Amino acid sequence: MKLSSHEFRSNTLPAAITVIPAVAWLALFVAIPLVYIVVMSFCSIDEYYNVTFQFTLGNYANLLNPSYVQIYVQSLVIAALSTIICLALGYPFAYLISRTFKEHKVILYMLVIIPFWTNSLIRIYGWRTFLGASGFLNAALMSLHVVNEPVDFLFNQGATILGMTYDLFPFMVLPLYTAIEKLDEAQIEASSDLGAHGLATLFKVVVPQTVSGIFSGCIMVFIPSLGAFYISDILGGGNSDVIGNLIQRQFQSGNNWPLGAALSIILIAITLLLVKVYQCSGGDMESLGV
Amino acid sequence: MVPMSAEPIVQIRNINKFYGDNHVVRDLDLDVLEGEFLTILGSSGSGKTTTLRMVGGFEQPTSGEILLGGENVADREPYERDVNTVFQSYALFPHMTIFDNVAYGLKMRKVPKDEIVRRVTDILALVQLTAFESRRPSQLSGGQMQRVAIARALVNHPKVLLLDEPLGALDLKLRKQMQLELKRLQRKLNITFLYVTHDQEEALTMSDRIGIMHDGVLEQVGVPKDIYEEPANRFVATFIGETNLFDGVISAVGGDIARLTIESGTVLGRCSGLKVGEMAAVSVRPERMRFSTMPVDGFSIEGIAREQVYVGSVLKSMVELPNGQEVRLERLASDPLPADGPVYLYWDPLDARVVQSPDQAVYGAVQTATFL
Numbered sequence: 001m002k003l004s005s006h007e008f009r010s011n012t013l014p015a016a017i018t019v020i021p022a023v024a025w026l027a028l029f030v031a032i033p034l035v036y037i038v039v040m041s042f043c044s045i046d047e048y049y050n051v052t053f054q055f056t057l058g059n060y061a062n063l064l065n066p067s068y069v070q071i072y073v074q075s076l077v078i079a080a081l082s083t084i085i086c087l088a089l090g091y092p093f094a095y096l097i098s099r100t101f102k103e104h105k106v107i108l109y110m111l112v113i114i115p116f117w118t119n120s121l122i123r124i125y126g127w128r129t130f131l132g133a134s135g136f137l138n139a140a141l142m143s144l145h146v147v148n149e150p151v152d153f154l155f156n157q158g159a160t161i162l163g164m165t166y167d168l169f170p171f172m173v174l175p176l177y178t179a180i181e182k183l184d185e186a187q188i189e190a191s192s193d194l195g196a197h198g199l200a201t202l203f204k205v206v207v208p209q210t211v212s213g214i215f216s217g218c219i220m221v222f223i224p225s226l227g228a229f230y231i232s233d234i235l236g237g238g239n240s241d242v243i244g245n246l247i248q249r250q251f252q253s254g255n256n257w258p259l260g261a262a263l264s265i266i267l268i269a270i271t272l273l274l275v276k277v278y279q280c281s282g283g284d285m286e287s288l289g290v
Numbered sequence: 291m292v293p294m295s296a297e298p299i300v301q302i303r304n305i306n307k308f309y310g311d312n313h314v315v316r317d318l319d320l321d322v323l324e325g326e327f328l329t330i331l332g333s334s335g336s337g338k339t340t341t342l343r344m345v346g347g348f349e350q351p352t353s354g355e356i357l358l359g360g361e362n363v364a365d366r367e368p369y370e371r372d373v374n375t376v377f378q379s380y381a382l383f384p385h386m387t388i389f390d391n392v393a394y395g396l397k398m399r400k401v402p403k404d405e406i407v408r409r410v411t412d413i414l415a416l417v418q419l420t421a422f423e424s425r426r427p428s429q430l431s432g433g434q435m436q437r438v439a440i441a442r443a444l445v446n447h448p449k450v451l452l453l454d455e456p457l458g459a460l461d462l463k464l465r466k467q468m469q470l471e472l473k474r475l476q477r478k479l480n481i482t483f484l485y486v487t488h489d490q491e492e493a494l495t496m497s498d499r500i501g502i503m504h505d506g507v508l509e510q511v512g513v514p515k516d517i518y519e520e521p522a523n524r525f526v527a528t529f530i531g532e533t534n535l536f537d538g539v540i541s542a543v544g545g546d547i548a549r550l551t552i553e554s555g556t557v558l559g560r561c562s563g564l565k566v567g568e569m570a571a572v573s574v575r576p577e578r579m580r581f582s583t584m585p586v587d588g589f590s591i592e593g594i595a596r597e598q599v600y601v602g603s604v605l606k607s608m609v610e611l612p613n614g615q616e617v618r619l620e621r622l623a624s625d626p627l628p629a630d631g632p633v634y635l636y637w638d639p640l641d642a643r644v645v646q647s648p649d650q651a652v653y654g655a656v657q658t659a660t661f662l
C-alpha cells in the first residue's frame with residue numbers, strides 16, 4: 001500500500017522521529033558493543049597477542065583455570081557481603097526517608113544523592129587518604145593513644161568491602177525507597193490495628209510487599225561490585241581482586257582481549273541468571289526497570 | 291433499636307486535636323452505647339475522620355480522654371486497643387490470601403490454630419465469601435474486598451468496630467446493597483459500630499443515632515428523626531435535608547412557641563431554650579410549607595410563585611419573596627400554585643423549628659441547602 005504524503009506526515013513521520021533516536025542509541029551503545037564482545041570471546045590470539053578471527057572455545061576453557069576460579073569465589077564473597085551490609089543499612093534508611101515529612105525528607109534524600117553525583121574514584125581515594133598509615137583515622141587513634149603504631153586498615157578484603165558498600169549504597173537505597181514509598185500507609189495502620197507490633201508489621205507486611213525493591217537493590221549492588229575493579233585496586237591493593245580486575249587485566253597488561261571478552265560474557269551471564277531467579281520467584285519485572 | 295439502658299462502651303471526653311495551629315477537633319464529647327450503630331456525619335474537613343482515628347489509636351488527641359470500656363486508652367497504640375477499623379481503602383494485604391488476611395489479627399493475638407480456622411471459616415461464611423478464601427485481594431471485586439475488610443475486623447470480636455467511609459469506593463447500587471448488609475451484620479453480631487460518612491442518606495438509612503460534625507465541632511447527636519425534625523441549630527437544619535430558613539429576632543415566647551420578627555413580617559415556630567431578643571431563624575421543610583391565594587389569619591408571607599417542576603409523586607415549586615429570597619415548596623401534584631401569581635405562604639407553627647442563629651452574617655448567603 002502506498003502512503004499519501006499526508007498520511008506519511010501525520011502518522012509515519014512523528015512515529016519515526018520519536019523512535020529512531022532511541023533505537024539508534026540502543027544499537028550504537030548496547031547492541032553493537034555486545035555483539036562485538038560476543039564475537040571477540042570466540043576469537044584467538046597469535047603469538048604476538050594480536051586478535052585473529054579464528055573460532056575457538058579456548059577462551060571459555062581458560063575460564064576454569066583454578067587461579068581464576070579462586071578469584072570468582074573471592075569476588076562473589078566480597079559482592080555478597082557488600083550487598084548484605086548495604087541492605088542491612090539501606091532498608092532502615094530508605095524506610096526512614098519514606099516515612100519522614102517533607103523538609104526532612106529532602107535532607108535525607110540529599111544525603112544519598114549528593115555522593116551519588118560525586119565522582120566515585122575521588123570518593124574512593126578519599127577513603128584511602130582517610131584510612132592510610134598516615135591518614136586521619138590513624139593520626140587520631142595514635143594521638144588518643146589507642147594504638148602506638150598505625151593500623152593497617154587498607155589493602156585487605158575488609159577495606160574493599162567497605163569501599164564497595166560505601167560506593168554502591170545509593171543503588172540500594174533508591175530502589176528500596178521507591179518500593180517502600182509505594183506502600184499505602186493504611187497497610188501499616190491495618191496491621192497495627194489487627195494487633196501486630198512494629199517488628200511483626202515490618203516482617204509480615206512491609207518487607208513482603210517491598211521484595212521487588214529489595215531484589216532490585218541487591219542486584220544493583222551485587223553486579224557492580226563484581227566488576228568495580230578500581231575499588232579493589234585502590235583500597236584492596238591487589239589482595240582482594242574481583243572479576244572486574246581479571247577483565248581489566250586482560251584488556252590492559254595481559255593484552256588478551258578474547259579472554260577478557262569471555263570473562264565479560266560470564267559477568268553478563270551471572271546478571272541474567274540472577275534476574276531470571278528473581279522472575280521465577282514471582283518478582284515484578286517492571287520494578288527492575290526491565 | 292438499642293435499649294435505653296445500654297451502657298456507654300466508648301466515652302470521648304473533651305477531646306481537642308491540633309495539627310500545628312489548625313484546630314481540627316474542638317471540645318468533643320460523645321458517648322457510644324454498647325450495641326448501637328452511631329454515625330458521625332460531616333462534610334470533608336469537619337474532623338470526623340480524625341475523631342475516628344483517635345478512637346482507633348492512629349492519632350493522639352492533643353488533650354482529653356478516650357475511655358474504652360471505662361479505661362482511658364488515649365495514649366495506647368492501636369494494637370493495645372480492643373477496637374478494629376475498616377479502612378476506606380480496605381487496606382487488605384495484597385500478598386496474602388483472603389483466608390490469611392482474615393486470620394491475621396487472630397494469629398497476631400496467638401489464638402490457637404484450630405480456633406483460628408473455625409472463626410475465619412465462620413466469618414467468611416457470614417459474609418458469603420467461603421469460596422474465595424484461597425484467592426488474593428486483587429482477584430476480587432470492590433464489593434467483595436469490602437466484605438473481606440469487614441470480616442477481617444469482625445473476626446477479632448472487637449468491642450467497637452470503626453468504619454471510615456467504608457462504602458465510599460463502591461458504585462451507587464452496590465453501596466445501597468452494602469448499607470443494608472452492614473446493618474444486618476451489625477444487628478446479627480450485636481457489635482457496636484462507630485461509622486463515619488459524608489453521605490447523609492447513608493447515615494439516615496443505617497444509624498441508630500447520628501452525630502453531626504462541622505468545623506471540628508459536634509453540633510448535635512440524636513436519633514435520625516430528631517436530627518431531621520428537631521435540628522439543634524441553623525447548621526444542622528440546613529445540613530440535613532432541604533429547608534427554608536427565615537432569619538430574624540425573637541419578639542415573643544409563649545410556652546414552646548416563639549414569635550419571630552423577620553424581614554417580611556412576623557412568623558411562628560416551635561422553640562426551646564431561646565429568649566426574647568435573640569437572633570434566630572425559623573426552619574420550615576418544603577413539604578410542611580402551605581400556601582393560599584389570599585392573606586391568612588395569623589401570619590403569612592407574600593411572594594410570587596415562580597417555578598414548578600413535576601417530579602412524579604410531588605410538585606416542587608419555588609416562591610420568590612420581595613427581598614429576593616427563594617422559598618421551596620413540595621406539594622401534591624393535584625394542588626398546583628397559580629402561575630406567576632401572588633401567593634401567601636404560611637405553616638403550622640408546630641411544623642416549624644426555631645433555631646439559634648448567632649452569626650447570621652456568615653450564614654446569610656446560605657438560604658437553603660440543596661439536597662435531593
